[in-house]
Amino acid sequence: MQGADKNRQTESSVAQQDGSIPRALTPSVSAPPRGRRLVLIVWLFVAITVAVLGLAIQSMELLAAGRSYIAGESIWSKSQKEAVIHLARYVRDRDAADLAAYEKAIAVPLGDRDARLGLESATPDLARVRDGFLRGRNHPDDIAGMIRLFQWFHDAGPMAEVIRLWSEADKAIVELTVIAARVRESVAAGGPDDGEVQRYLREIRQINDRLVPITDSFSATLGDAQRTAQRAIITLMLAVSALFLVAGVGISRRLLRQRDVMEGSLRESEAQLRQLVESAPLPLLIVRRRDEAIVYANSRAHQQFGVTAAQARTSKASEFYADTTMRDAMIAAIDRDGAIRDFEVEMRDRHGQRFWAVISSQRIRYQGDSCLLTALHNIDDRKRLQDDMRFRAFHDALTGLPNRASFLDALDRALKVAKRNEERFSVLFIDLDRFKVINDTLGHFAGDRLLQLVAERLREGVRESDLVARLGGDEFVILATGHGGPEDMSRLAEKMLHHLENPFSIDGREVGLTASIGIASYPDDGDDLDELVKNADIAMYQAKEEGRNAFSFYAPSINKLTLQRFDFEARLRGALERDEFMVQYQPVVDLATGRLRNVEALVRWRDPKSGLVMPAEFIPIAEETGSILAIGRWVLERACRDLKEWQSAGLLDMRVAVNVSARQVLHHHLVNEVYEALQNSGILPDQLELEITETMMVHDPAGAERALRSLKALGVRLAVDDFGTGYSSLSLVRRFPLDTVKIDRSFVSGCPSDPESMAIVQAVATLGRMLGLAVIAEGVETSPQRLAVAAAGCPFAQGYLFSRPVDAHRIPHIARAALGTTVQ
Numbered sequence: 001m002q003g004a005d006k007n008r009q010t011e012s013s014v015a016q017q018d019g020s021i022p023r024a025l026t027p028s029v030s031a032p033p034r035g036r037r038l039v040l041i042v043w044l045f046v047a048i049t050v051a052v053l054g055l056a057i058q059s060m061e062l063l064a065a066g067r068s069y070i071a072g073e074s075i076w077s078k079s080q081k082e083a084v085i086h087l088a089r090y091v092r093d094r095d096a097a098d099l100a101a102y103e104k105a106i107a108v109p110l111g112d113r114d115a116r117l118g119l120e121s122a123t124p125d126l127a128r129v130r131d132g133f134l135r136g137r138n139h140p141d142d143i144a145g146m147i148r149l150f151q152w153f154h155d156a157g158p159m160a161e162v163i164r165l166w167s168e169a170d171k172a173i174v175e176l177t178v179i180a181a182r183v184r185e186s187v188a189a190g191g192p193d194d195g196e197v198q199r200y201l202r203e204i205r206q207i208n209d210r211l212v213p214i215t216d217s218f219s220a221t222l223g224d225a226q227r228t229a230q231r232a233i234i235t236l237m238l239a240v241s242a243l244f245l246v247a248g249v250g251i252s253r254r255l256l257r258q259r260d261v262m263e264g265s266l267r268e269s270e271a272q273l274r275q276l277v278e279s280a281p282l283p284l285l286i287v288r289r290r291d292e293a294i295v296y297a298n299s300r301a302h303q304q305f306g307v308t309a310a311q312a313r314t315s316k317a318s319e320f321y322a323d324t325t326m327r328d329a330m331i332a333a334i335d336r337d338g339a340i341r342d343f344e345v346e347m348r349d350r351h352g353q354r355f356w357a358v359i360s361s362q363r364i365r366y367q368g369d370s371c372l373l374t375a376l377h378n379i380d381d382r383k384r385l386q387d388d389m390r391f392r393a394f395h396d397a398l399t400g401l402p403n404r405a406s407f408l409d410a411l412d413r414a415l416k417v418a419k420r421n422e423e424r425f426s427v428l429f430i431d432l433d434r435f436k437v438i439n440d441t442l443g444h445f446a447g448d449r450l451l452q453l454v455a456e457r458l459r460e461g462v463r464e465s466d467l468v469a470r471l472g473g474d475e476f477v478i479l480a481t482g483h484g485g486p487e488d489m490s491r492l493a494e495k496m497l498h499h500l501e502n503p504f505s506i507d508g509r510e511v512g513l514t515a516s517i518g519i520a521s522y523p524d525d526g527d528d529l530d531e532l533v534k535n536a537d538i539a540m541y542q543a544k545e546e547g548r549n550a551f552s553f554y555a556p557s558i559n560k561l562t563l564q565r566f567d568f569e570a571r572l573r574g575a576l577e578r579d580e581f582m583v584q585y586q587p588v589v590d591l592a593t594g595r596l597r598n599v600e601a602l603v604r605w606r607d608p609k610s611g612l613v614m615p616a617e618f619i620p621i622a623e624e625t626g627s628i629l630a631i632g633r634w635v636l637e638r639a640c641r642d643l644k645e646w647q648s649a650g651l652l653d654m655r656v657a658v659n660v661s662a663r664q665v666l667h668h669h670l671v672n673e674v675y676e677a678l679q680n681s682g683i684l685p686d687q688l689e690l691e692i693t694e695t696m697m698v699h700d701p702a703g704a705e706r707a708l709r710s711l712k713a714l715g716v717r718l719a720v721d722d723f724g725t726g727y728s729s730l731s732l733v734r735r736f737p738l739d740t741v742k743i744d745r746s747f748v749s750g751c752p753s754d755p756e757s758m759a760i761v762q763a764v765a766t767l768g769r770m771l772g773l774a775v776i777a778e779g780v781e782t783s784p785q786r787l788a789v790a791a792a793g794c795p796f797a798q799g800y801l802f803s804r805p806v807d808a809h810r811i812p813h814i815a816r817a818a819l820g821t822t823v824q
């Protein structure tokens with residue numbers, strides 16, 4: 001409302017019919033513009049009025065000039081008569097007074113004569129003419145009209161006759177002046193005698209007799225001319241008026257027709273525009289500013305606000321704004337700028353349902369009132385998308401928990417608050433134990449589901465004020481604010497471990513899971529963001545070192561150890577790319593012949609920092625970090641290629657055994673990788689033996705069985721490593737499609753002195769023989785052990801007694817030797 005009147009002159013005009021559309025929106029019709037037409041009509045009537053006025057003035061002037069001639073003729077006639085009388089007296093009495101009276105009287109006709117002669121000359125001397133008329137005692141104001149009348153109409157009927165009679169009369173006047181001159185001369189000479197007097201009087205009488213009919217005629221003709229002119233003028237005026245009347249009627253009819261056409265076009269345009277506005281895809285409103293009344297709303301607006309047309313008419317626009325502050329800001333912007341474009345505002349419909357809209361609005365005049373024409377666009381979907389994107393930017397898509405960015409943000413805020421208020425808070429770094437193995441074992445879908453369930457349990461276990469976030473993978477973090485000291489944190493960590501202890505149900509399976517938690521607190525364990533997170537991570541490693549399913553507080557003393565571990569892990573991650581791995585091969589000997597049965601591939605890491613690293617040191621870490629998959633694949637490829645080379649060198653019966661970790665076995669790509677290794681190298685499937693540990697088979701028998709059967713279908717051989725260390729050894733050999741059993745070194749080392757070890761070796765050898773499995777005794781270091789395992793029925797053996805693991809190039813040499821004793 002404010003400032004409405006002030007700005008009225010800037011508002012658009014609108015049609016005034018009820019419900020019509022703002023004229024500012026009406027398309028133009030094809031007639032000339034209304035303003036221009038109006039100007040033309042005004043000018044036409046001005047021209048007509050000027051013409052009529054001009055004609056009337058001229059007519060009146062002509063009539064006035066006619067009357068001047070009549071008046072002049074009267075004076076002329078009287079003067080002429082006086083001149084005759086006084087001249088006759090002078091002739092009779094020779095009285096100078098009569099002569100003077102004569103001269104005064106005759107000056108009038110002579111003046112008029114001079115004027116006439118002047119007007120009849122080819123180049124009239126108007127001064128002379130005017131002087132003549134003045135001497136003829138005509139009124140000075142009439143002279144100009146008399147001159148014009150003479151000039152314009154001297155050839156026209158009555159006027160020509162008047163001038164002719166005037167010339168006739170002037171001849172008689174001139175004759176009179178001649179007689180007067182003769183009389184004067186005669187008087188001067190003492191005459192005239194009686195005879196002359198009589199003659200002069202007779203001549204004067206004759207002239208007068210001639211003049212009387214001329215002047216009568218002159219007077220009558222002048223009267224006729226005046227009447228004729230009067231009639232002509234009246235006729236002309238009537239004709240002109242009739243003409244103007246006809247023209248006026250014609251123009252008016254034309255204007256009316258044009259107005260009808262324009263109104264028709266306007267109505268049509270308005271109807272079209274109304275239809276357009278009605279069917280516009282956007283809600284449109286016209287709101288009266290004075291009282292916020294909705295004076296027009298299209299059907300989309302009715303839908304948007306959940307109102308009928310009747311309800312809209314009785315509603316106030318302000319009812320539909322969710323927030324009056326926003327509405328006030330919008331009105332202020334309109335008052336300032338005259339219009340607003342794409343103003344974002346929250347609205348609500350009649351039922352209170354809120355939605356976001358962008359509004360464009362401008363001031364208009366509508367039905368004589370200052371109004372706002374407003375178009376709005378519901379942007380709820382866009383807002384939702386934006387909110388969703390914002391949520392995604394700060395939340396983990398899988399678990400819905402705040403993500404790393406969100407956590408760091410919250411941590412930053414917590415730090416500032418804690419510094420300001422001198423408060424404590426803690427970061428709990430949670431890493432799930434062996435999650436990667438579970439993920440590989442159960443598949444990624446199950447792994448994802450497990451992470452979601454873990455997230456739920458963690459969230460349920462914390463206070464409202466604490467923040468649980470997922471940093472990525474199986475790493476979670478809790479930002480615990482408003483807690484007391486380490487006791488509180490211990491309780492929280494224990495509670496979390498306890499929460500996770502109950503098995504998770506995934507796809508009908510019970511999955512057990514534990515976690516390791518590291519705790520770092522502000523200000524004791526760091527006073528910036530990075531340090532706190534890093535130290536909580538270090539503490540978490542400490543908890544893992546302590547055997548998992550545990551929590552640990554950060555302490556500077558654990559830092560060095562853990563950093564070494566970090567460093568080791570980091571170096572291991574890049575070792576493959578840097579080509580730091582190598583494979584050695586350890587022979588497996590046929591105890592009956594002493595010849596080579598096969599070789600076992602054993603990986604080593606040439607770490608630039610710590611030298612040759614044995615697999616027992618790095619394989620568990622590689623398994624935990626997942627890099628075992630790439631390392632295992634590389635060993636497989638390498639071993640197959642080396643075997644192919646030995647075969648090319650003539651060792652045709654050779655086989656190679658490759659260790660495969662649990663994560664590799666359960667990984668879906670192993671079958672493909674083995675197939676590719678066979679294809680790439682060109683060795684036969686049964687020349688490759690894959691060694692799987694017994695513990696792995698026991699841990700997930702179903703997964704292992706599935707994987708081993710797929711591998712078996714390729715035609716490769718399968719061996720169970722470390723046989724006897726698990727608890728289901730016998731059931732394993734029945735369930736899995738095995739070819740070879742390797743008796744664990746711990747049993748072989750007890751031979752032959754330990755009867756239990758001997759008995760186990762013997763039992764396994766017998767079992768193998770009966771099931772058609774090859775049995776290899778591992779870790780044979782001494783001749784008595786060799787003799788003992790041979791006596792127990794083991795056909796094959798492996799151990800330092802025969803050969804330590806050696807580089808590939810030495811295998812052909814060893815193979816050709818009789819391996820009765822240690823080669824090295």
Ligand SMILES: Nc1nc2c(ncn2[C@@H]2O[C@H](COP(=O)(O)O[C@H]3[C@@H](O)[C@H](n4cnc5c(=O)[nH]c(N)nc54)O[C@@H]3COP(=O)(O)O)[C@@H](O)[C@H]2O)c(=O)[nH]1
Nearest residue numbers: 602603614615616635659660661721779780781798799800
């Ligand atoms: N997943 C993979 N695991 C691998 C790979 N390469 C090795 N490994 C595993 O590491 C374990 C340790 O291997 P390594 O240090 O090479 O030890 C092997 C031999 O050197 C050792 N051995 C052999 N004979 C004797 C002996 O007489 N005495 C004695 N003390 N040790 C001996 O045993 C290891 C081989 O044993 P096994 O595999 O059970 O046949 C190793 O156990 C593998 O599991 C790899 O590429 N992938």
